[in-house]
Amino acid sequence: MFRDIRLHGYANDQIEFYAITAGSEAYNRYFFNTDPTDPGEIRFFSPGNEFIIGKNGISHRGNGGSFCEYMFGVDQPIADLAKEDVSNRLIIYGTHYDNRSGTLRFSERTEGYVSYDKIFFDGNAIFNYFFALTGVDFSAPMPEQQERILRVLGKALKRSGAVGEEQDNLIIREILDIIDDPNAHLFLFKLINVRHREYSEAFKALYFNNKKITDSEFQSLAVLAERYGIDRYQQERIRIDVMYKHPDNRRIVDEYKNILIACNRKGEINKLENARLTRLKTLSVRNKIPGALFYTLDEMLKKDKKLVDLEESNYISETRTILEGMFLSERQIESTIDAEDMLKLLYAKKQAAENRDHAFEEMLLDASKACDEKIRDGADISILEGYSYIITYFDRYDATSSAINQLAFMENVRISEEMIRSLLGNKHAFDMLAPDLFTKLFLSGIFEDKYLGIYGRKKVSHLAAGLKLIEENRLTTTGLLDQLVNIDSDERLHLTLLAHIKDRIRNFYSKYATKGDQDALKKELAEELKNKRLIDGEIPDHLFREAILTIKKEAVYIHNLLPQIILEKNWALREDFLENSGLDRFYVEELEREFFELNGLDLEELYQIRKGFN
Known part of the structure; x- marks a missing residue:
């Protein structure tokens, strides 16, 4: 059993540290000292090793290295990213990769200095570990020591x-157990950026509450970041x-990542894989998963990968032409962005969003930078006005698209008069560009989406009709709000009924075949829901009947049709059921997933059946 001595302190008002020496004779070792002439520096030492914690960074000499947990989205070697069990970044002093031989090279020179800024920029933003070892096996020439450390500890430390x-304590135990030398001693140093940690914990507390950050909450985070000088990248x-570590996000994001890794290795994305990626993106909207998580993975793994059998579009080159044209005014050429240009850009933005093509956003960012630079260098202000005109419409597009997608694909969406008034204002602005542009950009496509459920369709249909009636002064915003809130309430009650009826059938053997059975079940259910304060009055007949019908259809599909579909790989039969049953595709796919997992079937087969690749 190891013993340890720990020293806790602060290098400065931002960096906290723990210094630990651990081993069988740790109590007999004196392992640090300070320089009276420089109280801001503390030196730790062991035979052949030295580690100095200063005010602005650390110095090291001897064997060992550093390790930390990978943060989601940072650049990782594909080899690490592809292994689900690899979660940590490991650096061994004095090593470099030899491109010619494809191997690691170990150097005699392991000493160095690293600033805290670089440690928390290159490594984990919150905490990082450094380590060194002494013992019989760590007295050879330095390259051999480092190679042994990597060979013996590398796999364990990365996982x-x-x-x-x-x-x-567990880290120490794992390392010393693997070393398996009673005379070995570990020197472990943990550096913590307390400001980054406070920001992280504040964001986590807000985000984990309901997976959403309000404007006021985000402002409080911005104030905290400004007070601590935390840059935007960090x-x-x-x-x-x-956000990635939220349990509801991680499963979907990891599946998306695994598909992209497989595509990255091949250098291409085929139809099936692209369809699965699209499916996961659709799921992410329903589950309120931030698009930033997928964008990060796309940047690392999807860039430059060939989309096999997908049509090439001209919208990117057309967008570039319009954006580049903004700067022609510098050469006294009239190049204002007119309504026709704006229409092309809006349709391009719509297509880029559907294709998850980040080249479009990158072009906008490049144009923004170029605009700022030219204005700074004295260019005509009309350039900025033209770009602002574009961004104003794009902001309207993003706000409208987000609101309508939430109504269409998410449950328990907060609906307010403010949201309706915002949509009304945006509708007016878009329709001023071209007649019915609002409908063409945001509504036509959504009604064709196979994942649009019954209640989502109702909400979007009522919204579209209601906005038109408000414009004609035949309905008020309050009236439309009441309609949408009622639909949302029906949706929530429908889901509640569905869950409780299935629970009663499963656990209380409740029957629902005859009208008498259903009446008895409804009475029992109403009493239960009232006791749980989930409803105030009686259960509406139409919602109860709808829930019963859904369960009957579910039973037919799971027990009769799905086994046949799997056996015959009959994609057409599945699509026929989905189109005619009235059940939400999200709901059916969740039933399918549960069926496959319960019966130990290969999910890959399910993906292929879903997309008709049999």
């Missing part, structure tokens, strides 16, 4: 869950890492 959980990587 240890104790690192991400900051379980220092803020973003901390937020993305926290």
